[in-house]
Amino acid sequence: MNYWLMKSEPEAFSIDDLRQMADQTEHWDGVRNYQARNMMRDVMKCGDLVFFYHSNCAEPGIVGIMEVVRESYPDFTAFDPDSKYYDPKSDGSNPRWFMVDIRFIRELKHTIALAELKNYPQLEGMQLLRKGNRLSILPVSAEHWAFILDQESS
């Protein structure tokens, strides 16, 4: 089983939005980066656990946990000319972009802020903390996952 971190701007789609979806489940659309796509398409599996990360906001950080409940399938928003994620180079016979379905598990008791994560030498090497990282989907090691969850109650 793998662990991940997925970013979303809370103004666009927050963890509260996810919790309020039917079945507390939503497709993770709009990923338009090849590295992130490849991880979703080729590596993510049902049952993988994911940190929900709020980006580009007052307090960027990890706010909750969710689970992969459907493995990759074509991102249909790329086919829709009215979608802001429309990509004319992706079509049904040869889809370029993929997505997975994600289900809410729980919110953390408090946000574990990026600024806090940066303070832990135990998280050295974590991709999220690498300078210039802009990927919206990142792998998290089992060790880092467990360590971060330990900080929730301390």
Place this chain on the structure above:
DNA sequence: GCCAACGTTGGC
């Protein structure tokens, strides 16, 4: 709002 870092595009 600023800006660094990175990805993509397109001319050559």
Place this chain on the structure above:
DNA sequence: GCCAACGTTGGC
């Protein structure tokens, strides 16, 4: 294939 220009991400 190179690289400049441009667009986007996202922290601050």
